[in-house]
Amino acid sequence: MSARKSILVLDDSPLVLGIVRDALQNEGFDVVVASDLRAFERHVATATPDLILIDVNMPEAFGDDVGAVLKGARKLTVPIWLFSNMDDKTLEARSRDAGLDGFISKRAGVNVLVQRVQGILGARAVS
Amino acid sequence: MIESLRARFLSRFIESARERIDRALALDAVGADGAFGNIANELHGLGGEASMLELSEISGLARSCEKAARHGDRNGVRRGLEGLRMATEALGSRPSSE
Numbered sequence: 001m002s003a004r005k006s007i008l009v010l011d012d013s014p015l016v017l018g019i020v021r022d023a024l025q026n027e028g029f030d031v032v033v034a035s036d037l038r039a040f041e042r043h044v045a046t047a048t049p050d051l052i053l054i055d056v057n058m059p060e061a062f063g064d065d066v067g068a069v070l071k072g073a074r075k076l077t078v079p080i081w082l083f084s085n086m087d088d089k090t091l092e093a094r095s096r097d098a099g100l101d102g103f104i105s106k107r108a109g110v111n112v113l114v115q116r117v118q119g120i121l122g123a124r125a126v127s
Numbered sequence: 128m129i130e131s132l133r134a135r136f137l138s139r140f141i142e143s144a145r146e147r148i149d150r151a152l153a154l155d156a157v158g159a160d161g162a163f164g165n166i167a168n169e170l171h172g173l174g175g176e177a178s179m180l181e182l183s184e185i186s187g188l189a190r191s192c193e194k195a196a197r198h199g200d201r202n203g204v205r206r207g208l209e210g211l212r213m214a215t216e217a218l219g220s221r222p223s224s225e
Contacts, residue, residue, distance in 0.1 A: 012172070013143075013172055013175060015136065015139055015140060015143050015176050015179075016175055016176055016179050018136060018139070019132055019136055019179045020179070023128060023132060026128065055175075057168065057171050057172075059168075084175070085171060085175035085186075085190075106178040106179055107178045109129070109179065109181040110128070110129060110132060110179050110180070110181065111129060111181075113179075114128070
């Protein structure tokens with residue numbers, strides 16, 4: 001049986017999604033990506049990931065609002081972290097105000113992203 | 128890891144950066160209501176993509192230019208976009224690392 005942890009990522013940049021998927025898959029995580037809200041909602045409705053990462057500044061919606069709906073109206077208990085190029089102070093406030101579990105700044109780079117995800121889910125969750 | 132990611136994604140990054148800069152320049156040229164907000168969003172996206180590949184020069188330029196756009200500083204935006212264009216083209220003219 002597989003022990004791989006799964007991560008759902010919502011970001012409007014296909015390039016960011018490609019980089020994140022490659023980096024996290026390389027560390028043994030299953031990664032599902034969505035570049036728009038409709039695709040994201042389909043994934044949320046059909047599977048329960050171990051972690052959700054949501055960009056903040058997207059054309060259709062703010063990621064903290066999306067996360068707040070998932071935590072509030074949808075009663076999702078999965079950890080939801082903001083993942084954005086905003087500064088840490090802004091991200092911390094937006095994450096806290098939306099009732100989310102934390103934030104990861106894109107400014108820290110992809111290596112830090114991987115380390116933070118490993119910290120949240122446990123390092124290298126391969127079967 | 129960052130070197131292998133850059134090797135895989137650098138050409139896509141350059142393509143995306145050029146498109147974002149061109150859209151920002153076009154928005155600036157038209158000067159319509161809301162242009163600065165849309166320019167700032169393009170720069171925010173560009174900065175995020177640069178950050179993920181740890182291209183610190185470009186991500187820093189994008190953040191400065193985004194700030195200028197959010198403050199409605201047209202000269203700052205134009206200087207920033209020119210800097211970004213030059214930095215992006217310089218990136219395309221050398222091998223896969225910054």
